[in-house]
Amino acid sequence: MNTNELINVFITVLYMVSAVLFIRGIKLLGKADTARKGNLMSSVGMLIAVVTVLAEKEVRDSFTLANVAHNGYLYIIVAVALGAVIGAIWAKKVEMTGMPQLVALFNGFGGLSSLLVALTQYINDKQTTPFVGITLGLTIAIGAIAFTGSVVAWGKLSGKLFKKSVTIPAKNFINAVLAIAGLAGVCLYAFSGANEKLGFVGIVLVTATYLILGLTMVVTIGGGDMPVIISLLNAFSGLAAAFAGLAISNSVLVVSGCLVGTSGLILTLIMCKAMNRTLYSLLFGSFGAASSKKGAASDKEPRSMSVEDAYLILEAASSVVFIPGYGMAVAQAQHSVKELADKLEENGAEVNFAIHPVAGRMPGHMNVLLAEANVPYEQLKTADEMNPQMPNVDVAIVIGANDVVNPSAIDDETSPIYGMPIINAYEARTVFVLKRGKGTGFSGIENPLFTNDNTIMLYGDAKQTVSSLVSEFEDA
Amino acid sequence: MGEIMLLIFVFVIAGFLGVELISKVPSQLHTPLMSGTNAISGITIVGAISATAIAVSTSNDILGTVFGFLAIVFATINVVGGYLVTDRMLGMFKKKEDKNK
Numbered sequence: 001m002n003t004n005e006l007i008n009v010f011i012t013v014l015y016m017v018s019a020v021l022f023i024r025g026i027k028l029l030g031k032a033d034t035a036r037k038g039n040l041m042s043s044v045g046m047l048i049a050v051v052t053v054l055a056e057k058e059v060r061d062s063f064t065l066a067n068v069a070h071n072g073y074l075y076i077i078v079a080v081a082l083g084a085v086i087g088a089i090w091a092k093k094v095e096m097t098g099m100p101q102l103v104a105l106f107n108g109f110g111g112l113s114s115l116l117v118a119l120t121q122y123i124n125d126k127q128t129t130p131f132v133g134i135t136l137g138l139t140i141a142i143g144a145i146a147f148t149g150s151v152v153a154w155g156k157l158s159g160k161l162f163k164k165s166v167t168i169p170a171k172n173f174i175n176a177v178l179a180i181a182g183l184a185g186v187c188l189y190a191f192s193g194a195n196e197k198l199g200f201v202g203i204v205l206v207t208a209t210y211l212i213l214g215l216t217m218v219v220t221i222g223g224g225d226m227p228v229i230i231s232l233l234n235a236f237s238g239l240a241a242a243f244a245g246l247a248i249s250n251s252v253l254v255v256s257g258c259l260v261g262t263s264g265l266i267l268t269l270i271m272c273k274a275m276n277r278t279l280y281s282l283l284f285g286s287f288g289a290a291s292s293k294k295g296a297a298s299d300k301e302p303r304s305m306s307v308e309d310a311y312l313i314l315e316a317a318s319s320v321v322f323i324p325g326y327g328m329a330v331a332q333a334q335h336s337v338k339e340l341a342d343k344l345e346e347n348g349a350e351v352n353f354a355i356h357p358v359a360g361r362m363p364g365h366m367n368v369l370l371a372e373a374n375v376p377y378e379q380l381k382t383a384d385e386m387n388p389q390m391p392n393v394d395v396a397i398v399i400g401a402n403d404v405v406n407p408s409a410i411d412d413e414t415s416p417i418y419g420m421p422i423i424n425a426y427e428a429r430t431v432f433v434l435k436r437g438k439g440t441g442f443s444g445i446e447n448p449l450f451t452n453d454n455t456i457m458l459y460g461d462a463k464q465t466v467s468s469l470v471s472e473f474e475d476a
Numbered sequence: 477m478g479e480i481m482l483l484i485f486v487f488v489i490a491g492f493l494g495v496e497l498i499s500k501v502p503s504q505l506h507t508p509l510m511s512g513t514n515a516i517s518g519i520t521i522v523g524a525i526s527a528t529a530i531a532v533s534t535s536n537d538i539l540g541t542v543f544g545f546l547a548i549v550f551a552t553i554n555v556v557g558g559y560l561v562t563d564r565m566l567g568m569f570k571k572k573e574d575k576n577k
């Protein structure tokens with residue numbers, strides 16, 4: 001065995017170690033007690049993989065002292081340092097309320113990186129075999145969708161782009177044409193053989209069509225569906241890395257990319273189930289078109305109440321459930337909510353938080369915000385845990401949530417959200433709904449909960465309302 | 477051909493492994509899980525490094541060098557940012573403190 005072979009054995013072993021660390025890391029990430037350790041473990045795996053690739057033959061061959069401008073290590077070190085600084089600063093600076101858009105943006109960068117890897121690989125070696133051609137082409141396609149799709153999601157979530165809901169006429173037709181044209185480009189490149197011009201046309205075709213497809217696919221998707229689309233895009237960026245691994249025959253890329261791809265897909269399906277929608281209807285149907293039937297409207301006026309009167313009810317309550325939604329994130333009310341929860345507990349009430357899987361803009365969004373406000377995670381209950389106890393709850397406080405507590409999902413077959421599992425807030429003895437103003441909210445669906453006899457509306461900014469409730473407790 | 481089949485084999489097995497690993501995760505961990513796996517998808521940095529090295533030394537192509545360089549930068553942002561932000565989030569998840577003090 002010569003030195004080169006020995007090094008190759010070492011490289012394979014180290015990649016194996018790194019893949020095992022990823023697997024173990026993801027496993028630990030799935031349990032609350034070990035999650036942090038799991039994340040650390042997978043980051044060590046990443047470090048090992050990055051150090052290992054520096055010893056690969058093609059990277060070693062790029063070492064030269066004669067001509068520094070052609071020394072690969074120089075470029076690699078500068079690029080890694082630059083990316084590490086930018087990533088670290090963003091991760092430190094981000095507010096917890098800004099988390100969904102940051103995750104979307106990081107995800108977009110992952111997709112973009114896979115896209116660029118494939119393009120670089122193509123430039124390095126323009127002739128290809130059908131297998132490498134197809135996998136490289138698919139890397140470009142999936143990476144491009146993940147990139148533009150995530151950027152659009154980032155724009156929507158941060159409110160910087162596409163503030164109004166966008167509709168594209170004949171959306172499905174346009175998307176289908178783009179998708180097929182791009183796949184044709186992949187085939188063109190894969191089977192171009194020695195004809196470099198044909199291969200070039202194919203690469204340009206697939207890059208352009210799938211960059212546009214990412215835009216047209218995500219731009220029409222509404223805010224409430226964001227948790228699903230973010231996890232789907234996450235799956236895409238993983239798949240892109242896996243296909244890049246197939247194209248350059250690197251097994252660690254294949255393993256870790258594929259792990260991310262399937263885990264993202266499963267999360268997507270969990271989210272879909274929580275909304276009682278299929279992935280197909282979300283991507284190809286149109287939620288907007290259903291708005292012609294908003295569910296049966298009621299002529300009853302909702303009942304509202306002053307903060308002082310609401311305090312008297314809360315003071316007498318022995319069991320209180322908070323049901324947060326995206327409105328709590330917008331009003332940044334999580335800290336005030338925690339204060340109110342503390343006051344209620346001091347007052348002898350049992351306090352819980354009922355969290356719907358798709359509340360907010362990304363999977364688990366509410367959990368992160370409440371954890372930031374130091375709410376212990378034992379108090380965070382799922383809909384399945386909380387619903388059986390709901391009839392024994394004195395007061396349910398709905399903060400900036402709407403569709404996830406809409407009883408039409410249970411009993412009104414004409415409602416667009418009919419069949420979606422909800423938190424049964426209406427079963428509580430009294431329901432407080434904290435809401436900015438009258439109206440149906442962003443989804444435009446009528447919510448009969450608001451006009452129920454046991455529902456009391458507290459209009460105004462959620463954070464202010466909660467804070468005034470807290471001061472009522474302090475004054476008492 | 478043998479190597480290709482082996483890679484496809486690895487691809488399929490890893491896919492099923494992912495399903496097994498993720499199917500029972502409590503909903504409160506969905507965000508950290510997503511951002512943690514998102515950081516792992518930055519593994520494409522390995523491909524970026526090797527492609528850049530070839531572009532710089534062997535094929536000596538300016539466009540390839542630029543693309544490769546940017547690929548490393550974006551992948552590193554994804555990796556470093558993703559891990560740090562996940563760690564920050566998980567650091568916030570706390571158990572109930574002793575209430576009877």
